[in-house]
Amino acid sequence: MTGKNKPCSVNISEMKKLPTDSQSLAKDFERYLTRHLGRFVGCVPFYLYEALSLTLRDHIMTDWRNTWKYYDQKGTRKAYYMSLEFLIGRSLGNHLINLDIKNESKEAMNKFALDLEEIITEEHDAGLGNGGLGRLAACFMDSCATLNLPVIGYGIRYEYGMFRQVINDGYQVEEPDHWLRDDNPWELERPEYTQVIKFGGHVDTMTEINGKTIYLWRDTDDVLAIPYDVPISGYKNNTVNTLRLWSASATNVFSLADFNAGSYSDAVESKNDAEHISMVLYPNDASENGKELRLKQQYFLASASLQDVMRMWTLNEGDDLCQFAALNVFQMNDTHPTIAVAELMRLLIDEKNMTWDDAWWITTRTMAYTNHTLLPEALEKWPVSLFEKLLPRLLQIIYEINARFLKEVSSKWPGDTNRLVRMSIIEEGDTKNVRMAYLAIVGSFSVNGVAALHSQLLVDGLFKDFYELWPEKFNNKTNGVTPRRWIVHSNPLMTQLISEKIGDQWIHQLEDIEKLKSYASDADFIKRWRNVKTENKTRLADLVKELCNVDFDVSSIFDVQVKRIHEYKRQLLNVLHVIHLYNRVKNNDTQDWTNRCVLIGGKAAPGYRIAKRIIKLINNVADVINNDPQVGDKLKLAFIPNYGVSKMEIICPGTDLSEQISTAGKEASGTGNMKFMMNGAVTIGTYDGANIEILDAVGKENFFLFGLKAEEVEARRRHYQPDKIIEHDDDLKQVMHLLSCGHFNSFESGIFDEIIESLLSPDDPWLTLADFRAYVDAQQAVALAYQDQVAWDKMSIMNTACSGFFSTDRTMQEYNRDIWKLNT
C-alpha cells in the first residue's frame, strides 16, 4: 500500500510502542480492571469490556499522537467530513482487527477464563445516526484512516443516540438511548479546544473611516462547544485519524444576574437551553422541517468545526490566509451542515477582515456537497423568520450570496424570470424559506450523488437548472462499505476461508476478491462455502429465536429486508408476497415448494404514522403465520426489534436473499445491498440506486431483477389503476381479500384501513401493486433456484467475488482523486 507507515516515519519525540504479546496485554488488562476501575474478574461484564478497551487505548494513543503530528506539519492539505451523523456502532472489535492484536487479546482473556467475543458484545452501540447516511460517514472514516488520508470527521456528541425500538403488542415503542450513561473509553475530552457559538442577538452596521462597512453581531446568547475526540484506526498501518464530536455547554454555570434577582429557575433554564443542543439525535431520515433546535444543531456543528479549522490554521500556518483554499476542503454530508457556506463567509469577512470577493473565492474553492436523496419533499428548507431570530448575521450573508447569484443567472438568461424564481436560494411565498440545497450548490465547487443512477437523475431533474449553469460541478461517487467491519469483523469464518485461498490482501484491496471466481466451480470450495453459510445462518437463527421467539430452520432460504421503514422502500410489497405464500399453503398449492424464513427489521420515524402501522402489520401477519400448524416450517416471518449496526453484523452473514425492492428512482444508493452482497447473499431487487451497479458487476444470471424502471415508473403514474391490476390478478385479489377481511386483525378492527387505502389509491406514489406480479414471479424463480443448492452456492460465491467495487476504499480514492486532492 502506498504511504504505509508514513505517520510514524516522521522524526518527532516518538512515543514508544507498547508490547502486544498476550502476557503484556493480560497484565495491563488486570491492572486496569483492579487498580483503575476497582473491579475483579467476576464483576459485571461491562467492566471487563472497559478494562480491555482501556488496555487497547494505550496502544492507539501512540499512533494517534504521531498521526496528529504528521498532519500538523506546515503545508499538509486536509479534508474535513462534516456530518450531523456518524453511525459508528461498536469500536472494540474493530480496533482489535485494525491493530492486529485480536489473537493475542483472545489468549490474554483466556488466561482469566474469559471469552473475548462475549466481552466485545458488552459495548453499547454508538448510534449517532439514523441509517444509511450516518453509517456511510462511519465507513468513510474507516477507509480514510486505512488509506492514510488526512481527513478529520466533525460531528455532534449526542447524549442520546437513535432511540431504542421496543415492540409492544406488535407496535413500535421508542425508548431513549442513553448510550453515555456508562463510561465511554473511546472518547478523549479536549476542553482546551472549546469554541464559542453565537445565537440570537442583532447586527449593527458601522462604517469605518476608510469607508468600509463592518458588521457587529451583538447581544448574542452564546453556547460553548466542547470537543470530544474519537480515534479512528486504519487497518494495520499505524494511522489513527480523528472524529471530533462537539458537545454543547452553557457559557457560565448559570447567570449570576438572574440568580441574584431571585430567579433561580430562569437561570437554570438558560443553562438547560444551551445543553439541549447536543442532547438528542433527530430520529427522522427525511428532513423534519422547521424545528428550531435542529437548526441550532446544524449551526452549532458548522460554526464550531470551522472555527476549529481556523484555530489549527493559525497554529500551523500563521495569520496569512492566502493558502487556505489550497490546503483545506470541507465535504458536507447532505444539506444538514450547509450553513457552513455562510458561516465560513462570516468568519472570513467579520473575523478575518477579508473582502467579500476574497472570502467568496475561498469559500467556493473549499466547500463540496454530497446529496443523498431524490425525494423532493425531503429537500431541507428553513423559514427566513427562524434565521432572522437565531442567526441574523448569517441571513444577511445568505441574502447577499443570493443577490449576486441571481445577477449571474440573469446575465446568462436575460429576462427569464421564471428561472430566477426557480433557482433563488430564497423561496418566495406566504412564508419565505431558505433552500439549503441551493445554498450548498451555489457555495460549492463539487456536487455529487451517491450512485450512478442517482447522480444522473439529479442533473436531469432536481438540479437541472444548476447543471445547465455549472455542469462542471456535478459528479458521481458511488457509495461503498468498509470490508473490515462488514466482512472481516462480521464474518470471521468466511474471512478465514477466503484468505486461505487467495491470501489476505483483499482486506485492504478489495478488487483482489475477484480471484474467488476461479473457485466458484470447485466442488470442495463450494461445500466449505455452504458450511460457512450454514454456521452463519445458525448464529442468525439463534438471534431470531432469542429476540422474536420464532424458529428459523437453517435449511430454509433466509430472506431478509432490514433498513429504515419507509413507504418508498416498500416493506409492504414484501408483506404482500409473504401473505401470498401463506395463501398458497392454505390452498394446498405447494408443489415445488421451498421453505422460507422471512426476516424484516427497521425503525420508523416516531411521527411517521403509516410506517409505524406497517410494523404492526408485519407483526400481526407473523403471528398468524407462525402459529398456524398447517404452515409449519414452510414459511416463517419475524420482525427483529431494534435493528442497528450490531444486529446487521450478525444478520448479513446469515442471509441468503437480500431484499432491495424500492420504487425505481427513489433509493439514492442503498448500502445494505452492498453488505449483503459481500457476504454472499443474492439480491432480489429493482433497477434502482446502486442495485444497478451491483447487477452490472455480478451479471443478471446472479441477480433477481424485477419491476418497473425509473422512467417507466414516471410514465405509469399517469394511468395507474390499482383496482384494474387486482381485477386481473387472482393471486393479488386473494391477498387483498385476506388483508381487507380482517384475517390479520380479527380483534383490532380497522387498524390496517389506512394501509389498504394507500395501496388502492391511483395516486400511490410508490406504485406498490404495479410491481406485485413481477415481484411474485421473481420470488418464484428464487425459490426454484434455491432448490439446486450447488447452483445457488455458485451464485453466492459470485456475489462475494464481484463485490470489489463496493469497498469505501474505492469510494474514498475517487473522492480524493476528483474532489479532495490530498497527498497520499
Ligand code: 26Q
Ligand atoms: C434532516 C432535517 C431534519 C431532521 C432530519 C433530517 C435528516 C436526517 C437523516 C434527513 C435525512 C437523513 C438521512 C438520509 C439517508 O440516510 N439517506 C440515505 O443515504 C444513504 C447513503 O448515501 C443512501 O445509500 C440511501 O439511499 C439514502 O436513503
